[in-house]
Amino acid sequence: MRTRPVILHLDLDAFFSAVEQLHKPSLRGKPVIVGGTGRRGVVATASYEARKFGVGSAMPIVEARRRCPNAAYLTPRFQAYRAASRVVMGVLAEVSPLIEQVSVDEAYVDLTPTHPGVDVPAVTELAEGIRARIHQVTGLTASIGVGTSKLIAKIGSDLNKPDGLTVVPPGSERELLAGMPVRRLPGIGPATQERLHKFGMHVVGEVAQATEQEIVGILGQAHGRAVHQHALGRDNRELEPERDAKSVSAEETFSRDLTDRRELMEHARRMAERVVGRITKDGLCARTITIKVRSYDFSTITRSFTLDQPTDSLPKVLAGVRQLLDAVEVSDGIRLLGVGVAGLTAFAQTDLLSDLLAEIGDEPDEVLPVKVTEDLPSSKGFGWTAELNDEPADTELTPDWRPGQDVVHAERGAGWVQGAGLGRVTVRFEGPHTGPGPIRTFRSDDPELEVGEPPVW
Ligand code: TTP
């Protein structure tokens, strides 16, 4: 156990909407919702002004419109978010070389290399300095948690959100966690929560009071031990600095060997949801889908195939996982299952296409061309080497004007699409360094209007 508060977790506030409000001054202080604006779209994030109306991530956009009809509904501009993210990560890199970027707006920093002796007052000053610096160079607000472990730092960064800091003094970890619902601990999903509830454990303190043996009895050896340690506020996990988004995977070790395909598929579904959630959050699509299966005797295989087109569609990934799993013998018992994706590229044309198909009421084709291409090396878990392709997808693939999109007009300069339809497009001409700007409407094929670039940081 570390004894000093050297682990810091940073998470930007309402990230996509915050970038939108920075780039679009007329939206500052107003409800902004970023997501798929089509009929089947979901909310990626909502500004804090919109959250007051009960709008949040993953809510169907239709429901969001009911709750907050006056919000600005924008499609994501991943290129702009990635640029902002790079600037923020650059600020962190000045603080310590030991950084694990977890997603586009989230990272851990281990201060050990540069500030090994920090105490609570010193780290408080340091963290406030980081928050101020990020605000100064990007205009964004960040929430930070600091503590002796990743677990505590991560929980801390959520406690005073938005624009807040929580430093958890060493020694007070267990007390901090005691009253929180068990679900707040890492690795506790709906099923684990349910099992703990059945045994009368609802808050972390109740898990901490049980013996390790009891928790192992409920959740199995590996999982039970980890959960019990976490409940006590203990977490020795190191940062994984190289973990940038070349591949994303999730795996579960079961408390008993599973032989029932339906049950296995249920676990696979939950893991696929997490994996797809993670890549969509980063605006990425995957070409390769993989499962990892460890049998009762610890023999481990991985199976994968590569799609013709990258996807971020959960049904497609699930269909792929199902077909891979169907080809694996499970009757002797499976002790561990993993689901992963690789071959990640920036948000791609297939998604725009499926949005369009959804608009016209046609379901995208969900039948997959399955090819079991290879057994990936299993020694290091999922050791893929796919390249993160950082092509700006937003600018080239424009089937139509999309709300929020950057445009440039030959005479009036840079602006963004406020609305489009019926052969017309409405543009607001403003940028990060202007005040709220004027609105003009054009024919959607106006030759003077072109796709623009996001403003530079
Ligand atoms: P989060 O950090 O989870 O959310 P947030 O930054 O919008 O808000 P908070 O202040 O609570 O941190 O995710 C970062 C970005 O990732 C978010 O702005 C949009 C995107 N995202 C999705 O696209 N889908 C999702 O389901 C979630 C949770 C996030």
Ligand code: MG
């Ligand atoms: Mg965030």
